[in-house]
Structure formats: C-alpha cells, structure tokens
Amino acid sequence: MNSVAAKTDLAFQKCIAPRCGATYGIDEIRVQCEVCGDLVDVVYDWDRARPPDSFAFFEQKWSRRADPLCASGVWRFFELLPFAPPSQVVTIGEGQTLLQSAPHVASYVGLKPGRLHLQYEGMNPSGSFKDNGMSAAFTHARTTGAARAACASTGNTSASLAAYCSVTRLMKAVIFVGSGKISYGKLSQALDFGALTVQIAGDFDDAMARVKEASRDLGIYLVNSVNPFRLEGQKTIMYRVLEGLRWEVPDWIVVPGGNLGNSSAFGKAFAELREIGLIDRLPRLAVINAAGANTLYELYHRRGVRWNQGSPDTGAIDGYYADLDSRGRRASTIASAIEINRPVNLNKCLRSLEWCDGVVREVTDQEIMDAKAQVGAGGLGCEPASAASVAGAKQLRSEGIIGADERVVCILTGHQLKDPTATVAYHTTDQDKFNEVLGSRGVKRAAFANRAVAVPNDLEEIIKAIQLYS
Numbered sequence: 001m002n003s004v005a006a007k008t009d010l011a012f013q014k015c016i017a018p019r020c021g022a023t024y025g026i027d028e029i030r031v032q033c034e035v036c037g038d039l040v041d042v043v044y045d046w047d048r049a050r051p052p053d054s055f056a057f058f059e060q061k062w063s064r065r066a067d068p069l070c071a072s073g074v075w076r077f078f079e080l081l082p083f084a085p086p087s088q089v090v091t092i093g094e095g096q097t098l099l100q101s102a103p104h105v106a107s108y109v110g111l112k113p114g115r116l117h118l119q120y121e122g123m124n125p126s127g128s129f130k131d132n133g134m135s136a137a138f139t140h141a142r143t144t145g146a147a148r149a150a151c152a153s154t155g156n157t158s159a160s161l162a163a164y165c166s167v168t169r170l171m172k173a174v175i176f177v178g179s180g181k182i183s184y185g186k187l188s189q190a191l192d193f194g195a196l197t198v199q200i201a202g203d204f205d206d207a208m209a210r211v212k213e214a215s216r217d218l219g220i221y222l223v224n225s226v227n228p229f230r231l232e233g234q235k236t237i238m239y240r241v242l243e244g245l246r247w248e249v250p251d252w253i254v255v256p257g258g259n260l261g262n263s264s265a266f267g268k269a270f271a272e273l274r275e276i277g278l279i280d281r282l283p284r285l286a287v288i289n290a291a292g293a294n295t296l297y298e299l300y301h302r303r304g305v306r307w308n309q310g311s312p313d314t315g316a317i318d319g320y321y322a323d324l325d326s327r328g329r330r331a332s333t334i335a336s337a338i339e340i341n342r343p344v345n346l347n348k349c350l351r352s353l354e355w356c357d358g359v360v361r362e363v364t365d366q367e368i369m370d371a372k373a374q375v376g377a378g379g380l381g382c383e384p385a386s387a388a389s390v391a392g393a394k395q396l397r398s399e400g401i402i403g404a405d406e407r408v409v410c411i412l413t414g415h416q417l418k419d420p421t422a423t424v425a426y427h428t429t430d431q432d433k434f435n436e437v438l439g440s441r442g443v444k445r446a447a448f449a450n451r452a453v454a455v456p457n458d459l460e461e462i463i464k465a466i467q468l469y470s
C-alpha cells in the first residue's frame with residue numbers, strides 16, 4: 001500500500017472468518033477483509049518471533065525504565081505485539097496503570113475481601129484506556145507514512161488521538177463526534193489539543209459510518225478499533241492485570257461493552273498467551289452493556305447469536321439492526337462512552353466470548369450511577385461507562401454466576417473527571433439538575449449521594465455544620 005518506512009516479517013494480517021482466512025501484509029491499511037468484509041486480525045509467526053518463555057522477562061524491564069520502550073506499559077510487552085520495528089514505536093508514556101485491590105467495592109459487589117480488583121485505566125495520559133490502543137495504531141500509521149489520522153468517537157478515542165497528534169506532531173487529527181453526544185471533559189481535551197473537530201448532526205453510529213467513508217475517500221488513516229492494531233495495544237491491559245496478580249490468571253474479567261474493542265482484545269491476549277505457553281487457562285469474560293445501548297446483550301443473551309466457528313448468524317444480526325431502524329431506536333444512556341448500537345467489533349467479541357466461556361449482561365443507568373458512586377467512595381473514581389463493569393459484576397454475583405470467593409477484575413476504563421456533569425447531578429441537592437441529567441434517563445434516586453452542605457458565610461454556622469455532619 002502506502003510507502004513503507006520499515007517492515008517486520010514476524011506478523012501479517014488475516015481475516016478472522018475461518019472460511020475465508022485471506023491474508024494481507026503487515027504494512028497494509030485494512031479495516032476489513034477485501035474478500036468477505038469481515039474484520040481482520042494481526043497474526044504473529046510465533047516460531048520466528050520467539051516470545052519469552054517466562055513472564056520474568058517483562059518484569060526485569062522495570063529496572064530499565066530510562067528507556068521509553070520499557071517505561072511504557074504497552075511497549076514493555078513489545079515481544080507480545082512485534083508488528084513494527086522498535087525504531088518506529090510511538091509512545092507518550094501510556095499504560096502506567098495499576099491493578100488496585102478494592103475492599104469497599106468488593107463488599108458492594110458481594111465478594112469476599114481481597115477478591116475484587118480494579119484495573120484503573122483512567123491513569124493514562126489522556127485519561128482513558130484508549131491510549132493503550134492508540135500508541136499501537138499510531139505506530140502502525142507511522143510505518144505507513146500517514147499524514148492524517150481520523151476517528152469517530154464518543155469522546156475518549158478522540159481525546160487520545162488528539163493527544164498523540166499534538167505531542168508527537170507526526171500526524172494531524174481529524175475527529176468526528178455526534179453533536180451534543182460527548183461529555184465536556186472529553187470535548188475540551190480534543191479542542192485543547194488542537195484536533196480538527198467535526199460535529200456531525202447525529203450520534204456515534206452515524207459518525208462511525210461517516211468517518212469510514214470520509215477516511216476511505218480522502219486516504220486518511222482510521223484509528224477506530226476496527227483497526228486491528230488498536231487491539232494489539234489494548235491486549236497489554238490484560239498483561240498488566242496478570243502482572244498485578246503475580247502472573248496468576250483471575251477467575252473473571254468484567255468489562256463494559258461499547259464498540260467491543262476491549263473484549264475483543266482481551267480474548268486475543270489470553271488466547272495468544274496460551275498458544276505460546278505462558279498461561280494454561282483462560283479467565284471467564286463478562287461483557288456489560290448499558291441497557292439503553294444493548295445490542296450485544298440482545299443478540300447474545302436473548303437471540304442466541306454465537307461465534308459459531310466464525311459463522312455467526314448474520315440473518316439474526318441484520319434482522320436486529322433492521323428492527324432498530326424501523327422503530328427509530330437510538331442508543332441512549334448516561335454512560336455516553338458506550339452509547340453505541342452498532343458495535344463494529346461484534347464478531348471479534350463473539351469469538352472472545354467463545355474462547356473465554358463468556359457471559360453478557362445489561363445494567364440500567366440507575367445501577368451504573370450507584371456503582372459509580374461506590375467506586376468513587378472507594379477512592380478511585382471513574383466515568384459512568386466504566387462503572388458498568390462493577391454494576392455487572394454485582395448483578396452476576398447476585399445471580400450466583402460469580403462466586404463470593406472468586407477472583408474478579410473489573411476494568412475502570414475512564415477517569416472520574418471525564419464526565420463531571422453526571423457525577424455532580426448524582427450528588428446534587430438541586431432536584432431540577434438531577435431530573436435534567438439523570439431523571440430523564442430513568443435514574444430515580446441517588447442512594448449513595450454525598451450532598452454538599454450549604455451554610456451562610458459565618459464562622460459560627462460553619463463550625464455548627466461541621467460538628468453536625470462530621
């Protein structure tokens with residue numbers, strides 16, 4: 001395809017449909033298979049790539065943190081995603097994230113102390129997990145000589161792309177957002193970082209369809225998670241989870257589902273680790289939809305759609321979308337990051353669910369906001385979409401699917417400050433504000449609200465208030 005600055009011969013691209021299996025060079029820009037239209041994977045020749053035979057190899061890189069490739073939480077695992085030469089790798093310090101034990105949230109979910117961990121991806125440079133994938137997609141874009149990169153976004157992908165463009169100056173960012181559909185925290189990042197911000201009169205699904213067309217017509221490199229290199233970077237979230245657990249595989253990974261990139265990447269990460277012999281079992285995977293954006297839940301849980309050896313029931317899937325369209329149903333949830341009805345990675349996610357003996361659930365905006373308040377009270381903080389993972393774990397625990405003793409990791413995908421409007425509305429004493437932001441979405445009460453105390457500007461009154469409430 002485009003000019004190839006440097007090549008690696010350890011990897012190639014391959015259509016995920018086993019009945020097709022078309023292959024493409026690693027230097028090609030592909031967001032779907034040319035032959036059958038399905039998604040493509042990055043595939044490695046492990047015999048030649050020769051990955052390390054022990055996790056200790058990655059640990060010793062901690063001592064070499066002056067090297068940016070060792071400091072990055074993505075590229076520290078370079079040998080598990082060797083699709084580009086090290087000289088081409090782009091890093092802005094992504095992946096310095098931690099697996100935290102969360103006793104307060106464990107008790108809310110119904111797990112025994114010490115059994116719940118939160119993987120806090122809000123600590124990334126642009127405040128969400130997206131930076132893991134962006135550093136990888138950006139690296140690939142660089143090897144193709146791209147001058148511009150584009151995405152559609154509910155806010156975090158665009159913030160991430162804008163950050164990589166402004167820090168590295170390697171490419172110009174073009175972002176497509178649904179008008180009025182992204183939180184101010186995220187919009188402000190894209191504007192601040194100087195991205196060309198195109199507000200489409202429509203929602204994420206509209207923006208996604210348009211960005212695919214526009215980037216194809218203009219030859220702009222697309223960094224949405226249909227880009228298989230994005231998912232290579234997102235695999236490393238699971239490597240860090242394992243690292244945090246002293247390389248023991250947890251029982252459950254629970255993740256919010258939007259465009260289904262993470263769930264796709266996580267399954268691939270574990271399947272590859274097993275293939276190269278670094279682990280001997282896979283965790284179970286739970287993907288959690290918001291009830292107002294529940295395509296995966298509808299298809300998987302209610303209509304029985306499965307990976308089916310690479311031939312999911314396309315009739316059922318197309319029928320569902322036709323039904324959404326005929327009823328004019330649009331995604332709608334306070335978790336704006338996952339307000340998506342047409343997840344582009346559906347087939348890869350179905351494959352991960354198959355590999356990881358997965359389950360799919362939906363949670364209401366009430367459950368999301370309550371779980372979010374509990375995460376905040378536990379001291380980490382996240383945006384609404386991230387809290388879907390905790391709400392989902394609680395639901396699975398109460399159904400008995402997750403046992404009280406099992407080791408569960410919930411992924412907190414985005415930072416608390418991404419969407420302060422939702423947080424303040426939950427804790428407010430102003431009923432109109434509550435109704436406007438949350439009541440309109442079916443949230444009836446804020447059971448865990450921490451209300452600000454209004455006092456006159458008078459020392460005696462202030463002291464009285466502190467004594468009364470503390």
Ligand code: F0G
Pocket residue numbers: 128130152153154155156157158225256257258259260261262263337338383385386413414
């Ligand atoms: N959590 C957050 C905070 C997100 O921003 C997203 C996706 C998801 C979860 C869902 O992840 O797509 O891998 O299932 N945000 C995209 C964006 C769509 O444009 O920022 P997924």
